[in-house]
Amino acid sequence: MRPAAIALPVLALVAVLPAVLSGYHVSFMIQVFMWIALAGSWNIISGFTGYVSFGHVAFFGIGTYTAALLITKAGWHWLPAGLAGCVPAMMLALVIGYPCLRLKGPYFAISMLGLNEVVRALVSYFEGFTGGGAGISLPPIEAIVPVYYAMAGVAFAVTLTTYLILNSRFGLRLLSIREDEIAAEAMGMNTARLKLYAFLLSAAFPGIVGGFYAWYASHVEPLSVFPLITTITMIIMCLFGGSGTVLGPVIGAVLLSVLQELVWARFLFVHQALFGALIVAVVLIMPRGILGILRQYYPLPRSI
Amino acid sequence: MQVHITGTMVLQVVVSGLLVGGLYALVALGLSLVFGVMRVINVAHGTFLMLGAYVTFWLFDLYGLNPFLSILVSVPVLFAVGAVLQRLLVFRVVNAPELSSLLLTFGISIVLANMAMLAWTADYRSVEFLTGSFVIGQIAVSKPRLISFVTALVITALAFVFLHKTRTGKAIRATSQHREVAQVCGINVGRIDLVTFGLGAGLAAAGGSLVSVMFAVYPEMGQVYVFKSFLVIVLGGAGNYPGAFFGGLLLGVVEGLASLFLTAQLTEVVAYILLVLVLLLRPQGLLGGRI
Amino acid sequence: MKRPTNATVQLGAALTALALLGLAAPAAAQELRIGASISLTGTYAKPGKYTQEGYLLCEKDINDKGGLLGKKVKFVVYDDKSEPPTAIKLYEKLITEDKVELVMGPYSSPVTNAASTVSEKYKKLMMASLAATTSIWERGYKYLFMTISPAEVYLEGLVELAVERGLKTIAVINEDTLFSKAAASGTIELAKKKGMQVVFHEAYPKGTTDFTPILIKIKSLNPDVIAAGSYFDDAVATTRQMKELDINPKMYGVTVGGDLPEFYQLLGKTAEFVYGSSQWESHLPYPGIKEFVESYTKMWNREPAYHAAAAYGACQVFAEAIKRANSIDSDKLREELLKLKMTTAFGDYAVDERGFQIAHKMVLHQWQNGKKVTVWPANVADGKPAFPTPPWNAR
Numbered sequence: 008m009r010p011a012a013i014a015l016p017v018l019a020l021v022a023v024l025p026a027v028l029s030g031y032h033v034s035f036m037i038q039v040f041m042w043i044a045l046a047g048s049w050n051i052i053s054g055f056t057g058y059v060s061f062g063h064v065a066f067f068g069i070g071t072y073t074a075a076l077l078i079t080k081a082g083w084h085w086l087p088a089g090l091a092g093c094v095p096a097m098m099l100a101l102v103i104g105y106p107c108l109r110l111k112g113p114y115f116a117i118s119m120l121g122l123n124e125v126v127r128a129l130v131s132y133f134e135g136f137t138g139g140g141a142g143i144s145l146p147p148i149e150a151i152v153p154v155y156y157a158m159a160g161v162a163f164a165v166t167l168t169t170y171l172i173l174n175s176r177f178g179l180r181l182l183s184i185r186e187d188e189i190a191a192e193a194m195g196m197n198t199a200r201l202k203l204y205a206f207l208l209s210a211a212f213p214g215i216v217g218g219f220y221a222w223y224a225s226h227v228e229p230l231s232v233f234p235l236i237t238t239i240t241m242i243i244m245c246l247f248g249g250s251g252t253v254l255g256p257v258i259g260a261v262l263l264s265v266l267q268e269l270v271w272a273r274f275l276f277v278h279q280a281l282f283g284a285l286i287v288a289v290v291l292i293m294p295r296g297i298l299g300i301l302r303q304y305y306p307l308p309r310s311i
Numbered sequence: 312m313q314v315h316i317t318g319t320m321v322l323q324v325v326v327s328g329l330l331v332g333g334l335y336a337l338v339a340l341g342l343s344l345v346f347g348v349m350r351v352i353n354v355a356h357g358t359f360l361m362l363g364a365y366v367t368f369w370l371f372d373l374y375g376l377n378p379f380l381s382i383l384v385s386v387p388v389l390f391a392v393g394a395v396l397q398r399l400l401v402f403r404v405v406n407a408p409e410l411s412s413l414l415l416t417f418g419i420s421i422v423l424a425n426m427a428m429l430a431w432t433a434d435y436r437s438v439e440f441l442t443g444s445f446v447i448g449q450i451a452v453s454k455p456r457l458i459s460f461v462t463a464l465v466i467t468a469l470a471f472v473f474l475h476k477t478r479t480g481k482a483i484r485a486t487s488q489h490r491e492v493a494q495v496c497g498i499n500v501g502r503i504d505l506v507t508f509g510l511g512a513g514l515a516a517a518g519g520s521l522v523s524v525m526f527a528v529y530p531e532m533g534q535v536y537v538f539k540s541f542l543v544i545v546l547g548g549a550g551n552y553p554g555a556f557f558g559g560l561l562l563g564v565v566e567g568l569a570s571l572f573l574t575a576q577l578t579e580v581v582a583y584i585l586l587v588l589v590l591l592l593r594p595q596g597l598l599g600g601r602i
Numbered sequence: 603m604k605r606p607t608n609a610t611v612q613l614g615a616a617l618t619a620l621a622l623l624g625l626a627a628p629a630a631a632q633e634l635r636i637g638a639s640i641s642l643t644g645t646y647a648k649p650g651k652y653t654q655e656g657y658l659l660c661e662k663d664i665n666d667k668g669g670l671l672g673k674k675v676k677f678v679v680y681d682d683k684s685e686p687p688t689a690i691k692l693y694e695k696l697i698t699e700d701k702v703e704l705v706m707g708p709y710s711s712p713v714t715n716a717a718s719t720v721s722e723k724y725k726k727l728m729m730a731s732l733a734a735t736t737s738i739w740e741r742g743y744k745y746l747f748m749t750i751s752p753a754e755v756y757l758e759g760l761v762e763l764a765v766e767r768g769l770k771t772i773a774v775i776n777e778d779t780l781f782s783k784a785a786a787s788g789t790i791e792l793a794k795k796k797g798m799q800v801v802f803h804e805a806y807p808k809g810t811t812d813f814t815p816i817l818i819k820i821k822s823l824n825p826d827v828i829a830a831g832s833y834f835d836d837a838v839a840t841t842r843q844m845k846e847l848d849i850n851p852k853m854y855g856v857t858v859g860g861d862l863p864e865f866y867q868l869l870g871k872t873a874e875f876v877y878g879s880s881q882w883e884s885h886l887p888y889p890g891i892k893e894f895v896e897s898y899t900k901m902w903n904r905e906p907a908y909h910a911a912a913a914y915g916a917c918q919v920f921a922e923a924i925k926r927a928n929s930i931d932s933d934k935l936r937e938e939l940l941k942l943k944m945t946t947a948f949g950d951y952a953v954d955e956r957g958f959q960i961a962h963k964m965v966l967h968q969w970q971n972g973k974k975v976t977v978w979p980a981n982v983a984d985g986k987p988a989f990p991t992p993p994w995n996a997r
Contacts, residue, residue, distance in 0.1 A: 030698035034691050059410045106591050113352060113409040114590055117541050124538065125583040128807060131778050132576045140778035140805065144715070144741050147722045224687060225719040228712065228780065230808070231686055239417055246414075276643055278683075280425035286418030290411050291403055314802070314819045323847075327814040433645055435834040439870040443994070444846040453846040525842070526811045527835035527868070535809050563812075570815035575806035576778060 010170065010310070021159050025152045033155050037223065039264045040158035044216045045237070046244040046256035047165035052209035053242070054250035055178065056202055057185035058108065058115050061238060062122030066096040066210040068232040070217025072130060075143040075227045089157065089218030096214025097207050099126070104206040109199060127233035142228025145221060154223045161219070162257075165212050170253045174310050181205055182251070239286070247289050249298030254311045258297055316571065319449045324567040326450055332563025333460035334521055336556040337467055338536050339543035341514030347487035347550040348507045349405045351412040355396075355420035356515050356540060357533025359389050362423065363516025364523040364532065365431060371438045371523075378438045379462060382520045386513040393512025397505050405504055406490070420533075427530040436528040459521040466517050467556055470510075474552065483507055487550055542586050548596020557598060634673045634930070636661075636704045636917075637696030639717060644684030649909045650709045653732055654679055656906070656913025657706065659898055660921070670921055671928065678702055684709075686716030693720035703930050704729075706916065709909065711735040711753070711781050718746050727932040727939075731916030732909060735784050739958040745932050747939050748959040749916040749951065753781050753857075754788020756879045757829050759966025759978035760855035761789060763877075763987055765796045769826035769852055773802035775816060775840070776831030785831035785857045793829075801825050810836060813843045820849065827853045834859040838868050845872055845994050852990035853877060855966070862907070866969055873969045875991040877977075880965050882908035882948055886982050894947040915948025 025033055045067065052060050070092030077088040107118045130137050137143065148154070172178040183191040184198050192198050221227050240263075248259025263285075270281055293300060301307060342356045366385040370376040376384075396419060404412040441458065444451040474480035485493040486503045494500050518536070526532070539562060547558030562582065569581040589597065638657065641650030657677050664675045678700060682689040689708050696702050697720065705721050707714045707730030714733035721728040727745040730738075734753045739746065764772065772793050776786035783805065790800050801823045804816055817840070820828065828851040830840055837856045844854070855877035859865050866873045884895045884905060894914060898906040906914075923938040924930060943952045943961070952961035966978040968987050975985035 031691065031695040034694045038691075053410070057408070059408075059413065061413065106587065110590055110594070113346075113350065114545075114594065116352065116409045116413060117545065118587055118590055120541065121538055121579075121583045121586060125580050128576060128579040131805075131807065132574070132580070134778075134805075139783060140808075141735075141737060141780045141783050144737060147719045147741070147743070149723065224690060224716060226686070226712075226715050230779065231712070239414070242410075242414065276429055277425060278643075279428075280422045283418040283420070283422035283425065286414055287400060287422070290415045290418065291400065294411065314822060316819075317822070320818050320822060323818050324815050327812065331812055433647055434864060435838065435868060437838050437868045439868065439872065442842055442845050442872050444848070446848070451847050453843070455842075456846075525839075527838045529835065535811075567812065567815050570812070571819070574804055575810055575816055579807065 018163065022156075025155055030151065033151055035264070035268065037151065037155050037158050039261055040155075040162040041216055041220065042241065042244055042260035042264055043162040043257050044158070044165045044212055045241040046248070046260045047162070047169055048209045048212040048216075049238075049241045050169060050209075050245045050250055050252075050256045051165075051172065051212075052202075052205050054245060054252070054255070055172070055181035055185060056205055057112075058202060058206075059112070060119050060206070060209065061116050061242075062119040062124075062126075063209070063213060063241060064233055064235070064237040065123040065126040066099065066213040067217040067220070067237065068123065068126060068130070068229075069095045069099055070214035071221040071227045071232045072137060072143070072217075073214070074218035074221040075145055076137070078145055078222065079143055085219070085222040086153075086157065089222060090215055092216075092218025092221075093211040093214035096210045096217070100207050100210035101203070104203050104210075108202045108206060123233045123235060123238065127229045130233075131229045138228075140229060142226055142231075145225045145227075147225055148222060151223065154219055157219045158216070161212060161215050166253060166257055168208065168212075169256075170310065173253055177201070177204075185251070243286055243289055246294065246296055249296030252296075252298050252311060255296050255298050262297075321568070321571065323450050324571045325564055326452060327456065328564035328567030329560050330453065330456040330460040330563070331567075332560035333463040334518055334559070335536075335539055335543055335562050336559025337463040337521070338515055338518035339540040339547075339555045339559050340467060340470060340552060341511035341518075342537075342540040343544045343547075343549065343552060343555045344483070344487070344507050344514075345511040346544065347552075348483060349401075349412075349504050350407075350409075351401060351404060351508075352409055352416065352541075353401075353508075353511065354413060354416040354537055355423065356416075356511065357535070357537040358420040358423045358427075359393060359512040359515035359533070360519035360522065360536055361427060361528075361530060361533040362392065363389050363519030364528045365427065365436075365519075366516065367520040367523045368436045368438055368528050371440065372436075378440050378520060378524050379458060382462070382466075382517050385516040385520045389516035390509040390513035394505050394509035396512075397508035401508060402501070402504060424530045424533075431530070433530060436523075437526070438523045438528075440524050453525075455524045459525065462521060463518070466514070470514065471552065479503070479506060483510075539582075542582055544596075545586055545589050546597055548598050551596055551598055554596055554598040558596070561597075632673060633676045634670050634704065635676050635678050635700070635702040636706055637678045637693070637700060637702035638706045639680045639682035639689045639692035639696070639708045639713070641684035641709045641713065642679075642681035644682075646684040646709050646713075649732070649907070650684065652907050652909035653709045653913040655898070655902055656731070656910035656915075657917055659894070659901060659910070660914045660917035662901075663897070664917075664921055670924055671930070675921075682708055682713060682717075684713065686713050689713045689717040690720055693717045697721065697724050697726055704920070704924075706913075706920065707731050707733060711738060714738060715780075718743060721745060725932050727935045729916050729920040729939075731913045735780055736788075736958065737780075737784065739956045743957070745936060745957075747953060747957040749919065749948070749962070750881050750912050751959060751962045751964045752788070753784035753831075754791070755964055756785045756831075756857045757789040757855050757966075758792055758964060759879060760827065760829055760853060760877050761792045761796060761798070763966065763978055763989075764793075764827045764853055765798065767852075767989060769798070771799050771801045771823070771825040772827040772829060773820045773823060773825040773851075774800060774829045774831070775803070775820075776805050777810075777833060777836055778805040778807050782831035782833070782857065786829070789829050789831070798827075806836070808836075811839055813840050814847065817843055817847050817849055821847055825851055827851055827855075830854075830856045832856050832858065834864070834868070837865070841869055841872055841876060848994055850991070850993040854991060855879070861967065861974070863974075866972060866974075871997070874972075874997065875968065875970070875988055877966055877968045877987075878974075880908055880967060881962075882911045883965055883967070883974075883976055883982075884911075885976070885984065886949070886965070888947050888949055889945055890947040911948045915946040915951070918946040918948075919944060919951050 074088040244259035249255030363385040543558040547554030861880035927934040950961035
């Protein structure tokens with residue numbers, strides 16, 4: 008089945024939804040697209056190469072500040088400001104990735120663990136520029152439907168990029184790094200450069216997502232845009248759907264967003280614990296995610 | 312107004328940093344053991360610390376028990392908690408890819424933190440037991456910090472004695488050095504994993520008990536110590552247990568000096584840069600450990 | 603261990619009511635629903651609960667007196683988990699789905715900051731009961747009104763008393779978060795205006811435990827006054843470490859936490875002589891305050907904290923404006939609220955053209971012998987400040 012056959016109807020549906028949904032549900036969809044994009048970008052580095060980026064929210068946060076500053080200090084329109092979020096994010100990825108990607112598994116994870124905290128501390132420190140702990144307030148947003156389309160666009164871009172990577176030689180090379188990096192190097196692949204490219208790509212999209220988010224939320228501050236729980240959530244969504252696949256992050260993001268909506272509305276005081284239990288369950292029971300489980304029973308094309 | 316930093320001030324900060332570093336060392340030791348033996352990155356380590364702190368707080372609040380003595384309670388309690396968690400959940404991610412252990416322990420930590428918040432609310436608590444300082448020359452040595460440092464030292468020393476002089480302790484070190492060979496030598500590594508995880512939790516609890524005397528106790532208090540513990544392990548060298556001790560002291564001093572000469576906001580940045588530098592330039596740690 | 607079953611029941615009732623309303627929309631015309639998101643869980647759970655209680659008591663009082671505009675008032679409350687993004691979603695829901703007639707604010711500055719972007723977008727006037735940060739009112743919003751005193755004046759009493767007693771130098775520290783930063787910068791401005799010299803100012807990240815380096819720098823400057831824009835956990839650490847390093851300012855004041863009884867519970871004797879500021883105390887001479895405290899204590903078996911009083915007061919002001927405008931139209935309400943001047947059980951209300959609170963006054967108190975003594979302003983004080991704070995080794 009050609010992918011376009013599935014993609015086009017979905018895109019058409021996405022395009023018309025704002026006409027029928029209430030403001031609240033459009034907000035909900037914006038957040039779903041956000042998570043699809045975030046989970047999908049984590050997938051590009053960690054799903055394909057096996058290098059666990061545990062501080063990925065740092066790229067999101069940098070994107071929010073970039074857009075916030077461009078909008079408030081340079082008077083940019085929110086759309087280019089949001090897109091510009093990818094630039095500092097990629098620069099950060101370059102600066103951090105270049106040295107750290109040569110570390111072995113657990114140590115790369117540890118070095119990424121602190122990344123979001125450090126970026127947050129730096130953002131707070133340069134308060135003359137960034138408003139420090141008080142954050143930056145943006146002009147109130149007039150209509151959220153344009154943001155809906157922007158986020159949908161990013162979500163689609165990430166998914167498309169993942170599809171293209173997975174069906175390319177670049178993707179195959181990344182996967183071989185995950186399977187056995189030493190053998191991959193022995194075959195002559197420049198694993199350092201491959202990892203870095205994947206890392207840069209994986210950082211660009213959260214930067215853009217963050218950029219649009221800043222406009223949507225009308226306020227950015229260090230504590231709310233660099234939290235560890237955002238990284239964990241995007242990882243779990245990716246794993247839940249199936250990491251290393253194209254549709255995995257999409258499925259994971261959609262299902263978990265819906266689940267969070269329903270569960271959280273009912274269980275006031277234990278929703279955190281339930282999320283923790285979900286994480287434990289995903290890790291222990293379904294590490295290959297939903298797609299992994301489906302693959303055991305149905306012959307699914309490798310390309311999704 | 313510019314602050315003129317004198318030698319006395321530096322010395323004061325170094326002394327305070329060393330004392331706090333002893334605490335970091337104690338907490339990091341537990342994490343180092345778990346990582347060394349099971350290659351598990353235990354993000355829930357901070358939650359164990361928090362639970363230990365609450366044990367001490369409640370014993371003090373309800374029964375007036377000396378917080379330093381309550382370590383005799385908090386350690387076994389958390390040892391048991393750790394052992395149970397290991398037996399039920401953590402054993403599945405021993406030697407697994409780091410993502411699994413990171414996520415699993417993270418999941419456990421938020422369940423435990425949420426339960427703590429339900430049980431005890433997010434209100435801040437503290438143990439008002441020992442305040443003030445001894446003055447030696449121009450330097451004020453904080454009483455609670457000094458006692459914590461000595462206690463941490465004693466517990467760490469006991470841990471080393473355990474690791475070097477008892478059969479189980481040696482088995483732990485053997486497993487941490489080379490798991491397969493240890494198995495071949497007849498060591499029941501499953502049991503060793505259990506004991507190690509419990510021990511790690513117990514050491515975190517001891518750290519938590521000490522923290523409760525000095526700082527505030529609340530459900531999220533443990534988070535900051537997890538990252539510091541990783542820093543200590545990297546500085547000292549993974550699997551190098553005495554290294555963890557010196558790594559802790561070093562971290563305490565570095566943090567203090569960074570805050571003194573720069574500002575408090577940059578201490579985390581300095582610590583992180585140190586982490587990355589050590590990981591890149593001397594991955595076996597400053598004192599040499601396993602990579 | 604207090605389990606807020608009340609809150610869950612209320613919430614369950616509100617949700618059920620909402621569900622039913624959704625099926626029978628015309629029935630909603632009988633009620634004046636006021637929507638709000640409140641931190642029922644998360645870091646702000648406790649003050650959030652107090653806020654909700656304040657709203658509920660106000661609802662009861664209004665309905666007992668015949669309601670508003672001939673209808674019964676009903677609060678519709680959702681839990682924002684102390685998270686700004688959640689509050690955004692909830693206010694969207696309240697305004698676009700539930701279509702509540704009116705909205706009031708959540709607890710805390712960051713959450714109000716986020717939530718108000720939604721209410722402003724839909725031109726739905728929001729009465730903000732518990733947001734204390736000036737920057738929220740510098741965004742040019744038209745439909746946002748403030749009730750409590752802003753962060754910047756929290757330590758006004760400390761500065762005033764210091765200047766009265768001829769003190770000259772002040773050191774300021776603050777946690778690097780929205781509220782604390784505002785409190786610190788406000789204190790610095792006030793101090794400078796009154797001719798004091800600000801010898802030191804440093805911010806520390808949230809979660810800092812070791813204040814030795816900061817305090818040792820302060821010690822070397824020997825300021826007369828130390829002011830801290832802090833919360834509980836940092837105030838605990840800072841105060842204890844000041845004792846350890848034998849730092850003896852003549853006055854030492856903190857923002858949040860210094861007013862709650864837990865502060866003394868946490869620190870015991872170490873808390874003596876510490877000044878703290880408060881938005882409200884139950885013994886102040888405000889109209890209706892006795893009745894408020896009595897009803898509240900009867901309903902919830904404990905005395906009200908300032909958050910409940912602020913929520914109650916905000917709701918009373920809002921109700922008065924609605925009555926005068928005889929409408930729920932945002933522009934008419936805006937007109938009324940801009941010119942309204944009144945005093946509720948919470949204190950004075952009057953705003954400037956931004957909706958920013960200019961009349962409400964903070965009070966300063968000091969812990970003396972385990973008791974909180976109000977020491978400023980003079981017209982509501984019930985004791986004199988114990989001045990100067992004696993050095994640690996002389997206690």
